[in-house]
Amino acid sequence: MRDQYLVAMGLGAAAALALTALPSAAQSGKPHAQITITNQRSVPLNSFEIATAGEQSRLVAKLAKPLAPGKSVALKLNKPQGCNYFVLAKFGDDSESDSDSMDLCRDRVIRLTE
Template structure:
């Protein structure tokens, strides 16, 4: 009878160690998409939009080449993305700015700009 608890504990420990060993591999294999869909859900055009890496020396990953009309969408190609977290800065024709940091593009394949 004494062996059963030891075997159960051993199997639980083995299962936990397998989970811990595979989670970092899963996180490292996550990659951002080659492009991201940007939708302007505001009533005014987006005049500029930049997607950059976070940190003190951000690197530009994608940029809106021309204004995006209200209610329209565009696919932006990501230039050499690295990692999952990015910052998005959008400026609208009514001089409103939207600054979002820490957007996980490995999970979110689209960006929706709203009021």
């Protein structure tokens, strides 16, 4: 399943996009029940998925509808396991960004930037 999330990114898209996370004040060995996604890009966030890491990944959160520039949304995590997750974001300008080592035990807010 993880293979379907992998995305080949061109150098331009990789340089233009960044997935950044803000550390949480409380650091524990268990992921937060929900994660806040903030779209700080100038284009809509059309798709956002969080999946468990590893060979048998499982989707734990998904954006229900596109997120406008400058807006935020909270996503509830469905039966999270462990701390490291794969994150995939797709935007209105056909660019994509991914991270296969997002620590959701430490990070509660994910900011998507240019």
